[in-house]
Amino acid sequence: xxxxxxxxxxxxxxxxxxxxxxxxxxxxxxxxxxxxxxxxxxxxxxxxxxxxxxxxxxxxxxxxxxxxxxxxxxxxxxxxxxxxxxxxxxxxxxxxxxxxxxxxxxxxxxxxxxxxxxxxxxxxxxxxxxxxxxxxxxxxxxxxxxxxxxxxxxxxxxxxxxxxxxxxxxxxxxxxxxxxxxxxxxxxxxxxxxxxxxxxxxxxxxxxxxxxxxxxxxxxxxxxxxxxxxxxxxxxxxxxxxxxxxxxxxxxxxxxxxxxxxxxxxxxxxxxxxxxxxxxxxxxxxxxxxxx
Numbered sequence: 001x002x003x004x005x006x007x008x009x010x011x012x013x014x015x016x017x018x019x020x021x022x023x024x025x026x027x028x029x030x031x032x033x034x035x036x037x038x039x040x041x042x043x044x045x046x047x048x049x050x051x052x053x054x055x056x057x058x059x060x061x062x063x064x065x066x067x068x069x070x071x072x073x074x075x076x077x078x079x080x081x082x083x084x085x086x087x088x089x090x091x092x093x094x095x096x097x098x099x100x101x102x103x104x105x106x107x108x109x110x111x112x113x114x115x116x117x118x119x120x121x122x123x124x125x126x127x128x129x130x131x132x133x134x135x136x137x138x139x140x141x142x143x144x145x146x147x148x149x150x151x152x153x154x155x156x157x158x159x160x161x162x163x164x165x166x167x168x169x170x171x172x173x174x175x176x177x178x179x180x181x182x183x184x185x186x187x188x189x190x191x192x193x194x195x196x197x198x199x200x201x202x203x204x205x206x207x208x209x210x211x212x213x214x215x216x217x218x219x220x221x222x223x224x225x226x227x228x229x230x231x232x233x234x235x236x237x238x239x240x241x242x243x244x245x246x247x248x249x250x251x252x253x254x255x256x257x258x259x260x261x262x263x264x265x266x267x268x269x270x271x272x273x274x275x276x277x278x279x280x281x282x283x284x285x286x287x288x289x290x291x292x
């Protein structure tokens with residue numbers, strides 16, 4: 001048994017308490033670590049907020065990021081039924097079910113917002129998505145996560161050319177896939193497009209999938225309920241709201257993709273993973289994460 005399986009037997013409230021204590025410590029580290037990166041990104045994206053508002057948002061974000069990591073550990077350790085029970089409310093479910101019945105396939109766009117690990121088991125009630133997966137360097141964590149994925153019968157493909165071909169093939173056959181569109185890609189797999197008004201290296205994969213397959217594009221976010229008693233899933237028809245997602249000009253389509261992500265973040269800014277160096281890779285921001 002994987003040593004991390006012990007999280008199955010630790011009460012969730014204890015895991016959350018440990019996460020909050022960790023966040024308290026991280027929030028004392030003003031010049032390095034998660035809080036520092038979070039403050040840099042929030043100041044860049046929300047310059048109209050006062051310094052006090054930016055600081056408050058940054059600290060709440062650190063707490064939520066720690067809670068999401070903790071809940072992910074619990075999610076990977078627990079049976080699928082338990083995970084599905086964590087979903088308390090689903091908004092616009094009909095948008096998802098309609099998209100999944102489309103013969104052109106469906107692509108679910110879910111950024112680093114809220115907890116996509118909790119959302120995964122819930123989504124699998126509606127089929128078996130094809131998901132790109134990059135192995136985790138830590139062997140213990142890698143085995144732990146893989147065991148969780150295998151319980152879901154997820155079709156996992158590598159983050160290389162063969163994986164991209166598998167995504168195309170799956171959509172062409174009317175299947176569905178899930179993509180996190182806001183990671184920093186290799187320069188060869190991205191273009192510079194505005195994100196919160198900043199020229200940002202942006203992945204082209206989701207845009208190319210949409211261009212070539214004309215699949216349905218659905219945005220989804222799984223965020224903690226206000227009463228902290230589970231999660232709510234929010235679903236929107238991104239392709240309907242942003243037809244430029246299908247534009248053959250890759251710069252136009254990636255700009256629209258970033259706008260989809262922006263809209264979700266603006267709805268739940270305290271739940272975004274601001275501790276990620278999202279803006280690296282662009283000449284405009286090459287010194288952003290260098291400490292003075």
